[in-house]
Each structure stands twice: as structure tokens, then as C-alpha cells.
Amino acid sequence: MAKDIKVMLKEAGALLVITLIAGLLLGFIYELTKKPRAYQKELAVTKACNEVMPNGDKFEEIEYSLSDETLSALSENGVTVGTVYESYDKSGSFIGYVVESKSSQGYNGDIVLYLGIDPAQAPANLIGVSILKISETPGLGMRAQEVLVPQFKNKAAQSFMFTKTGATSDNEIDAISGATITTRAFTNAVNGGLNAAIDIYEKAVAEGRF
Numbered sequence: 553m554a555k556d557i558k559v560m561l562k563e564a565g566a567l568l569v570i571t572l573i574a575g576l577l578l579g580f581i582y583e584l585t586k587k588p589r590a591y592q593k594e595l596a597v598t599k600a601c602n603e604v605m606p607n608g609d610k611f612e613e614i615e616y617s618l619s620d621e622t623l624s625a626l627s628e629n630g631v632t633v634g635t636v637y638e639s640y641d642k643s644g645s646f647i648g649y650v651v652e653s654k655s656s657q658g659y660n661g662d663i664v665l666y667l668g669i670d671p672a673q674a675p676a677n678l679i680g681v682s683i684l685k686i687s688e689t690p691g692l693g694m695r696a697q698e699v700l701v702p703q704f705k706n707k708a709a710q711s712f713m714f715t716k717t718g719a720t721s722d723n724e725i726d727a728i729s730g731a732t733i734t735t736r737a738f739t740n741a742v743n744g745g746l747n748a749a750i751d752i753y754e755k756a757v758a759e760g761r762f
Contacts, residue, residue, distance in 0.1 A: 596684075601637060601650045604668030604680035608639035611650060614752075622751045630657040630737070631744030636752065639668070646762060648672070648679065649752065653745035655737040660687045663696075663737050667745040671753035672762070675710040676746055693734030700728065700738050710750070711743045 601611045616636055618626075626632060634652035641647050648670035655663045663686050668679035681704045688694050704712070709723035714735045719726050727735040756762050 600666040600682040600684060601639070601668075603682045604666050605639045605648060605650055606668075606680070607641050607647055608650070608668075609642040610640045610644075611637040612640070613637050616748075616752045617755075618748055618751050622747050625747060626744045629655075629740040629744060631655050631740050633744060633748040634664075636748070648677075649749045651745040651749050652684070653741045653748070654685075655741040655744070657733070657740065658686065658688055658737040659693050659731070659733045660689065663688075663734070663741055665738070665741050665745065667742060667749070669746060669749040671749045673708060675708050676750055677706070677708045678704050678742070678746065680705050681742065688731065688734045692728065692731040695728050695731070696734060696738055700725065700735065704742060709746075711746060712739050714739050 598611070601608060605611075614636055618633070632654050634654060636652070637650040638646060639648050639650055648668060651667045651669060653665050653667055664684040666682040666684055668681075670677040670679060681701050683697055683701065686694065686696060688696065703719070703725045707722050712723050712725055714725045714727045716727050716732075725735070725739060753762070
């Protein structure tokens with residue numbers, strides 16, 4: 553019995569040493585790859601910003617607050633707004649915002665977009681859309697890049713709607729055939745980003761920033 557206990561303690565001790573070593577190695581690897589991962593993330597963000605705001609030379613992350621009305625509309629449509637960047641051209645002039653907008657109502661999960669928006673015009677000009685995250689049904693919702701993204705490029709509207717019978721105006725988008733849920737979530741994310749950009753810009757104007 554005493555021998556069995558010694559064996560058990562020996563095995564437990566060996567397991568503890570292995571666990572400690574594994575933990576230290578994981579910690580070391582995490583720290584070793586922390587900067588490269590951060591750099592790759594920064595590159596991805598810069599690429600997305602340039603994609604939706606091609607005339608942007610500088611992008612500055614800003615702090616912001618949204619009105620209760622905007623927050624209520626976002627919540628109603630399952631949309632949240634994340635990071636927002638002010639965009640400036642080579643001359644240093646403000647040319648719009650890059651807004652991260654997420655819909656939680658995609659068919660297979662979140663749809664995350666970056667939107668390039670010039671809110672100084674009325675209605676706001678949606679310069680471009682970049683998909684950061686999407687995991688919809690292959691052959692249907694995953695056609696968002698092919699079908700939806702081009703339709704939003706350089707469109708002036710305060711909000712968009714989708715149709716299954718053919719778009720007839722700038723604020724209408726042709727739905728992806730067989731993927732209504734994806735189209736609705738995508739459109740809601742775009743509209744949420746537009747509303748947020750307009751809200752942020754109006755506050756900045758009121759404060760005399762622009």
C-alpha cells in the first residue's frame with residue numbers, strides 16, 4: 553500500500569512538473585508572438601480602412617458617444633458599432649469616417665463590416681464596404697462579397713433597403729437569391745454604421761470641430 557502511494561505521488565509530481573513546463577512554454581510562445589500578431593492585426597485594419605476610404609492618407613481612432621435614439625435603432629436591428637476612425641486626405645482635410653459595424657443576426661453568426669462614410673453630404677455618401685468577418689452558408693450567404701459589397705459602393709443614402717424584385721433607386725439593394733437573412737443582416741449593419749457616422753458627425757459639428 554505504501555509503495556502504491558509512493559508511485560502515485562511520484563506520478564503526480566511528474567504530471568505537475570510537465571504541467572508547469574507546458575504552461576511556461578505557452579506563456580513564452582504567447583509573448584513571443586504577441587507583437588507579430590498585433591502587427592498583422594494592424595495591417596489588416598489599415599488594409600480595410602484603405603479599401604473603404606481609398607483617398608484616406610491618415611486614420612485616427614476616436615472616442616465617441618451615440619444618442620439614445622441611435623442606440624435604440626441599433627439595438628432594435630441587432631447591430632453594434634465598434635471602432636471608429638476619422639479619415640484625412642494628404643492635405644490634412646477631414647474626408648469622413650471608417651466605422652466598424654456588426655450585425656449579430658447573420659444566418660450563421662456575426663457579420664462584421666468596415667464602412668467608409670462621408671457624412672458631410674446630405675444624404676451621407678457610403679464610399680465603400682469591406683467584410684471583416686462572415687460565416688454564412690457556402691454558395692448562398694457567402695456570396696455577400698460578390699453580390700452585396702459592389703452595390704453599396706459610392707451610394708448616397710441615409711439608409712438602405714433590400715428588394716427581391718430588382719433595385720430601382722440608389723437606396724435599394726438587390727438581395728442575394730436564397731439568402732434573405734444574410735442580406736437583411738448585412739443591410740442592417742450598413743444602416744447602423746451610417747446612422748452612427750451621421751450622429752458622430754453632427755455632434756462634432758455642434759462642438760465646432762468641423
